[in-house]
Amino acid sequence: MRDFDAVVFDMDGVIFDSERAVLDSWYVVADRHDLGDITEAFLACTGVNDRETKQIMLRYYGEDFPYDEYAREASVIFHEKYDGGKLPMKSGVKEILTFLKDSGKKIALASSTRRPVVEAELRDAGLLDFFDELVTGDVVKRSKPDPEIYLLACEKIGVAPERCYAIEDSYNGVRSAAGGSLRPIMVPDLLPANDEMKSLVETVQESLLDVIGYLKAE
Template sequence: MTTRDFDAVVFDMDGVIFDSERAIMDCWKELANKYNISNVEENFYKCIGVTVAKTKEIMLDAYGEDFPYDEYDVEANQIFHDKYSGGRLPMKEGIKEILSFLKNSGKKIALASSTGKTKVEAQLRDASILEYFDVLICGDMVKRSKPAPDIYLKACEELGVEPERAYAIEDSYNGIRSANAGKLRPIMVPDILPADDEMKEKAEKVLDSLIDVKEYLAEAI
């Protein structure tokens, strides 16, 4: 048994499995142009890795309590649906390879996504990768959003593994903070936001792609 031996891997979804952070941001930028919403990209960055409820809180704080967030969110979701539903959402390179590798190696696999369960299941099913996951923990299943550790701790509990024996694959700052606070072993694969000094300190490793993650984990088996 090596010091890096592990029992499970818990994946974030948006920005890790799917190239969806950019897709979502593009939908909001389209709304920003239509309704003349200022600084939408800057405020979107603050929402990466958090639940819908927390996103609304951030946007109302940025634009005021009278900001029609719910209406805009419905419209943004419709734009997203029109462009990417039915399996059209692009996946990150190497995701099927790493999922197959983990499954064939007898490792448990979970998802810890701030996105709601209905959308999570639909996107994973459309991408034909739902069957790889032993457990799905979603944003509407926990009280506290990332960076609180709740979602990762619940994933480990449902898997029946100790957090210290689980890797967490994340792209967002709040996701890395969440996994680190839960005592998992975070690996950051940066998407929109680069790894800063805090992320390098809190993550066990920062890697460029899921292919690199697969190779890194293979060394521990």
């Protein structure tokens, strides 16, 4: 097995197939309000917290864009469809968490999502007890791509960043992990691994099952 002490996971797009679910919810809102194709704006927001998402959307649509109203609409659509354990998990989630737990590795979460949502989604999926620590977007001052959230996760589990892998799907998440001197592994979701990402990560893997194979390698 490779030499490491912990793995810090992003959540949306890594553990849950939730970024597509959120995008689909925003498509409904965009259709209701004639916003046109919001895909580019949405992808620019992947990996960041609520505050930064709002700022990005205002840059795309103007300062008078009623972001809070539309975000509430999208949230209602999302939660009506996916609450109660209906949010789809990415392939290999339980397998990699079980592998890490059985191997005695620390497991943390560094998600830009608010803690109540993170806890509810992990609990509904039966995953909450796998994690030693959760660090969420509402407890840090600076959103990804700043490394603050990853450095705080490492501090909470008592492991040096250089001894931690970070599993990410978004560009901002990879930048955050790399900036904190963790060892990023990218498992692409909505966005492919471009040249910048390939220069920042230790490896790009197609799925969490592939990540298990990578971590097991000598």
